[in-house]
Amino acid sequence: xxxxxxxxxxxxxxxxxxxxxxxxxxxxxxxxxxxxxxxxxxxxxxxxxxxxxxxxxxxxxxxxxxxxxxxxxxxxxxxxxxxxxxxxxxxxxxxxxxxxxxxxxxxxxxxxxxxxxxxxxxxxxxxxxxxxxxxxxxxxxxxxxxxxxxxxxxxxxxxxxxxxxxxxxxxxxxxxxxxxxxxxxxxxxxxxxxxxxxxxxxxxxxxxxxxxxxxxxxxxxxxxxxxxxxxxxxxxxxxxxxxxxxxxxxxxxxxxxxxxxxxxxxxxxxxxxxxxxxxxxxxxxxxxxxxxxxxxxxxxxxxxxxxxxxxxxxxxxxxxxxxxxxxxxxxxxxxxxxxxxxxxxxxxxxxxxxxxxxxxxxxxxxxxxxxxxxxxxxxxxxxxxxxxxxxxxxxxxxxxxxxxxxxx
Amino acid sequence: xxxxxxxxxxxxxxxxxxxxxxxxxxxxxxxxxxxxxxxxxxxxxxxxxxxxxxxxxxxxxxxxxxxxxxxxxxxxxxxxxxxxxxxxxxxxxxxxxxxxxxxxxxxxxxxxxxxxxx
Numbered sequence: 378x379x380x381x382x383x384x385x386x387x388x389x390x391x392x393x394x395x396x397x398x399x400x401x402x403x404x405x406x407x408x409x410x411x412x413x414x415x416x417x418x419x420x421x422x423x424x425x426x427x428x429x430x431x432x433x434x435x436x437x438x439x440x441x442x443x444x445x446x447x448x449x450x451x452x453x454x455x456x457x458x459x460x461x462x463x464x465x466x467x468x469x470x471x472x473x474x475x476x477x478x479x480x481x482x483x484x485x486x487x488x489x490x491x492x493x494x495x496x497x498x499x500x501x502x503x504x505x506x507x508x509x510x511x512x513x514x515x516x517x518x519x520x521x522x523x524x525x526x527x528x529x530x531x532x533x534x535x536x537x538x539x540x541x542x543x544x545x546x547x548x549x550x551x552x553x554x555x556x557x558x559x560x561x562x563x564x565x566x567x568x569x570x571x572x573x574x575x576x577x578x579x580x581x582x583x584x585x586x587x588x589x590x591x592x593x594x595x596x597x598x599x600x601x602x603x604x605x606x607x608x609x610x611x612x613x614x615x616x617x618x619x620x621x622x623x624x625x626x627x628x629x630x631x632x633x634x635x636x637x638x639x640x641x642x643x644x645x646x647x648x649x650x651x652x653x654x655x656x657x658x659x660x661x662x663x664x665x666x667x668x669x670x671x672x673x674x675x676x677x678x679x680x681x682x683x684x685x686x687x688x689x690x691x692x693x694x695x696x697x698x699x700x701x702x703x704x705x706x707x708x709x710x711x712x713x714x715x716x717x718x719x720x721x722x723x724x725x726x727x728x729x730x731x732x733x734x735x736x737x738x739x740x741x742x743x744x745x746x747x748x749x750x751x752x753x754x755x756x757x758x759x760x761x762x763x764x765x766x767x768x769x770x771x772x773x774x775x776x777x778x779x780x781x782x783x784x785x
Numbered sequence: 786x787x788x789x790x791x792x793x794x795x796x797x798x799x800x801x802x803x804x805x806x807x808x809x810x811x812x813x814x815x816x817x818x819x820x821x822x823x824x825x826x827x828x829x830x831x832x833x834x835x836x837x838x839x840x841x842x843x844x845x846x847x848x849x850x851x852x853x854x855x856x857x858x859x860x861x862x863x864x865x866x867x868x869x870x871x872x873x874x875x876x877x878x879x880x881x882x883x884x885x886x887x888x889x890x891x892x893x894x895x896x897x898x899x900x901x902x903x
Contacts, residue, residue, distance in 0.1 A: 411792045415799040423803055465811045473824045474837075485804045492800035496793055507792040514863060515793070535837045536826050548845050555855040562859075565866040623827055628811035632804050696902035699848070703891075703900045707855070711888050714862075715881045718869070722877045 384666060386503045389414070418506055419492050422639060429638045430457040433684055440688035467627035472535065475624065479533030484625065484632035486526035491639045493519045498646060499574045501656045501668035512573035513561055516647060517554070520602060523640070524550045527611065527621050530633070534624035542620025546611030549698060550602060556706040557598035562714055563591040564651050567721070577655035585652045587733055590713045590740040590747075592652040594706050599644040600686060601702070604637065607690035610698060645679035646672070653679070704754075709747050716743060847899050851891075858887055 531543020
């Protein structure tokens with residue numbers, strides 16, 4: 378295997394050879410290899426967050442017509458590093474009356490839950506942590522661990538705002554897990570396996586072209602699972618201060634943010650893996666490193682969409698958030714799975730392209746019908762605003778303060 | 786097969802260890818000057834009133850119950866989805882009937898007003 382085709386596997390094989398050369402038994406070599414591999418992958422993910430924070434702050438800044446970080450280093454690239462150094466030296470205030478174990482376990486769990494998703498995702502044809510046969514179920518289960526982290530934080534802090542925030546977060550995450558799980562059934566059904574490696578290899582064409590309705594539900598549900606705007610009720614500043622992390626300070630507070638940023642990125646690469654073909658692309662089968670490039674390009678496109686989603690939508694009210702889940706997404710995902718199961722079975726003997734086109738048409742029909750039904754269901758009367766003439770401030774010279782006495 | 790799960794276990798331990806290690810380093814580096822006012826529970830600058838672990842809306846409980854129904858359903862549907870390619874039409878229709886019953890349950894909860902946030 379040449380270095381340029383697949384540098385990551387090349388290095389791994391070389392390291393394995395090195396370990397075997399020391400003269401350990403194969404059992405020990407495997408375990409040490411696992412530990413080193415896990416360390417490299419998890420630490421890589423943690424350091425990647427530094428870049429993600431810069432990327433997201435810069436994009437949000439541009440969306441809001443600001444510059445974003447632009448002082449430290451080229452394009453403000455070193456800003457998150459400076460923030461990280463600062464947060465390491467901040468005092469860790471532990472308020473009186475906290476539940477010590479729950480309070481300290483929460484930030485660790487909320488990062489660990491996201492990091493563990495990196496263990497099973499295939500980044501390219503040859504580069505993945507592990508290929509377990511229940512990959513997608515593992516992702517859902519580990520996602521649930523993050524909810525445990527949030528409720529521990531809210532309960533352990535001995536604070537009313539934190540408790541309200543945690544309860545809201547758990548209500549939201551539990552609710553959105555239902556359409557998430559049900560729409561994740563569609564790729565499993567089309568593939569016949571729960572392993573993420575198999576799901577990626579079976580995507581010909583990508584599942585978003587076969588089942589766009591399921592992909593839409595999956596995307597909205599995974600945005601809600603990350604708990605960001607417009608679904609950030611758990612940390613609504615204007616209502617409950619900062620939600621479940623009010624009482625945290627220093628790096629414990631920072632860990633929640635690391636978890637959140639990493640979760641957003643992880644959610645977008647899970648969407649890419651399950652519906653956008655993962656590492657698949659022209660030439661990725663022969664040259665695996667090209668697959669990693671495709672994977673990253675797709676992931677950053679989805680991540681960009683997620684940030685656009687965050688930057689342009691106002692926060693939901695809690696009843697709107699629950700209505701969207703239980704009255705729109707859950708029935709929609711149930712209908713989608715029934716229709717796909719039936720249509721796919723009825724046309725099982727016809728050609729692949731014909732079946733794909735029929736599934737696509739069925740999905741689009743479901744989406745159109747759902748859109749019509751939602752429009753009938755929502756109240757459309759809105760109070761009239763903005764009819765009155767308002768004075769508009771338009772200074773002649775922007776650089777002179779009014780009342781300063783200076784002449785323009 | 787067992788090796789795969791060993792890797793998952795190792796990865797779980799490592800992913801717990803890394804944030805814990807970072808927090809421990811920060812605890813060593815950071816200043817420690819606690820006082821009773823700084824350590825008081827935050828309540829918008831007021832003295833905290835009553836216990837923090839107070840009663841909460843029962844609504845959260847209702848939603849969790851509905852969630853539980855659908856989560857148990859997922860346990861049944863995942864094996865069905867894996868076996869879907871080999872199933873006869875009869876088994877597919879069977880699963881669709883099962884989902885329809887669940888949909889009926891959701892509609893019942895909806896009509897009963899369990900899905901309204903009061």
